[in-house]
Amino acid sequence: MNHNVYSNGSFQNSNGTEEKLDELRRLMGKAESDPLRIVGVGAGAWGSVFTALLQDCYGHFREKVQIRIWRRPGRSVDRATAEHLFEVINKREDILRRLIRRCAYLKYVEARLGDRTLYADEILKDGFCLNMIDTPLCPLKVVTNLQEAVWDADVVVNGLPSTETQEVFEEISRYWKERITMPIIISLAKGIEAALEPLPHIITPTQMINRATDVPLENILYLGGPNIASEIYNKEYANARICGAEKWRKPLAQFLRQPHFIVWDNSDLVTHEVMGGLKNVYAIGAGMVAALTNESATSKSVYFAYCTSEMIFITYLLAEEPEKLAGPLLADTYVTLLKGRNAWYGQMLAKGELSLDMGDSIKGKGMIQGVSAVQAFYELLSQTCLSVLHPDENKPVAPVELCPILKTLYKILITRVVSSQAILQTLRDETMNDPRDRIEIAQSHAFFRPSLLRQP
Structure with missing residues (x-):
């Protein structure tokens, strides 16, 4: 062959x-x-x-x-999730027949009634992921x-x-x-x-x-x-x-x-891997903006322009040939903003349906990776040894000073000194530059810092 x-x-x-x-x-x-x-x-x-x-x-x-x-x-399935799982099973005749053939249907009936506790590893064998109950999988x-x-x-x-x-x-x-x-x-x-x-x-x-x-x-x-x-x-x-x-x-x-x-x-293993983490940072902010503006298309597009300019700016610090990453980074960002768990998390925080005290591992969703990524990128880009020239003040500043959305997300999620409303205040700040300016700054300066990825 x-x-x-x-x-x-x-x-x-x-x-x-x-x-x-x-x-x-x-x-x-x-x-x-x-x-x-x-x-x-x-x-x-x-x-x-x-x-x-x-x-x-x-x-x-x-x-x-x-x-x-x-x-x-040892991870138990709570009663409400067991009831929802039972509904999912009964909506799909193929799943229902499969469980009956495997003599597994009765335990879901008992769990729905509260007579039995199911466990995450137990239901996974039947093809149900605790973080994705609505999508039955094959038995594993x-x-x-x-x-x-x-x-x-x-x-x-x-x-x-x-x-x-x-x-x-x-x-x-x-x-x-x-x-x-x-x-x-x-x-x-x-x-x-x-x-x-x-x-x-x-x-x-x-x-x-x-x-x-x-x-x-x-x-x-x-x-x-x-x-x-x-x-x-x-x-x-x-x-x-x-x-x-x-x-x-x-x-x-x-x-x-x-x-x-x-x-x-x-x-390019490491750079693509880092870009996968970077888009989660800005997805949380996108969810907040969507919730706070009642899904305003105009506000979301303003946020998208600013957040992509910051991502491009950061990409120039991390990659010698950042242009090659533009397509994959934007595609991954777009889908995460549309339907990802990090954008959902930002929405729920802004609506008050979740609180930061609940942590970043959320029932039914799993780990919200963007929270730790916000802290990691902020801590890295606030180091003065990585300083870049500020275009207006004409003096060296830490790169994070040119990333106002990242700074605001850090204040909301990590230090918790401001509320989710601060993300809108940042967008509406009259001193904010045109997003294009940030991209031009990155393109016109030798920003690449190979040490950030431990490259020679």
Whole structure:
């Protein structure tokens, strides 16, 4: 068979599903009797959907591949969620029949009546993600013991929030001490952390995994794109990029590609990963503006102009060739503003239906990654050693001084010295420059700071 692979992972003459699985098995040196072991770590909405997509596509080749997902045990499903889950089940005849065949329907009846407590790992086996109840998935093989899940895994999919990645992979590293071959790790996490010593720099989830496990960076990849998990599982057309070393990104782009989920590949792992975290920052503010202006299209467009100019400005600090990131960054930002959990969180805060005291892990939504990202980007860009020339005052200032929306979000979410209303006051500030000016400043100065991404 002719194996002509394009950069987006497609095949000339369209190889079949089994051939793609066989090719990845061959590249990983799997013996005929040894299944390829794929494990999702973390069962949030995107992590669960990603594992379910693989299960739907490859799970019926049981002798060739084993697909499992790990989540922590003990998370109970409250009564209101159990009632909603029961409604979802009864609206879908295929789901209802499947549960009856598996002798699993009765427990949902009992949970609805309050006679039984369901657990998140228990319902995930039946295809229900606690953060995405309205989108039933295929049944999944769920493992609650982390050592059992990962010790012999060939491919590990990191579906954890960035705030949990370091801790969990430090535990995983203890189970890999005796390994001879290194696994491949695909990280889905969109979030960053900041470190200020020895120089201010960003720490991404792939870097956390590398430090925690000593798995070489060429075996660690990032997959991201303008994706809403529930829509992807419902076969809405979507695309994503898998970023990392050429050795694995091209074969994995081919393996992950499906007719409705197009996967391209790119060598720039860290910058794409950081951009995935950056758009979450401004999505929270977009949600606030939408709620505070009663969904005013004019106000939302004003905010979009200002926030994209700040993102472009920050991109010039982080990337030597920022123009290449414009399309992916704006696409990811757009979909997050339309339907992402960070924009939803901003709306709920502004409406008073959520409070900051509730934390950034919200029932039914999962981790709101933008909150920690606001703090990380603010702390990094407030360092005077990164100073840039202020165009009006003609003196060096920390980059954050040219990012008024980021400063305001930090005051709202982190120091809590102002309310959500402050985001509108920032937009209406008569001293605010035309968003174009900020972009021109970035384009006309040598702003690139390679130290921010720990590049030479």
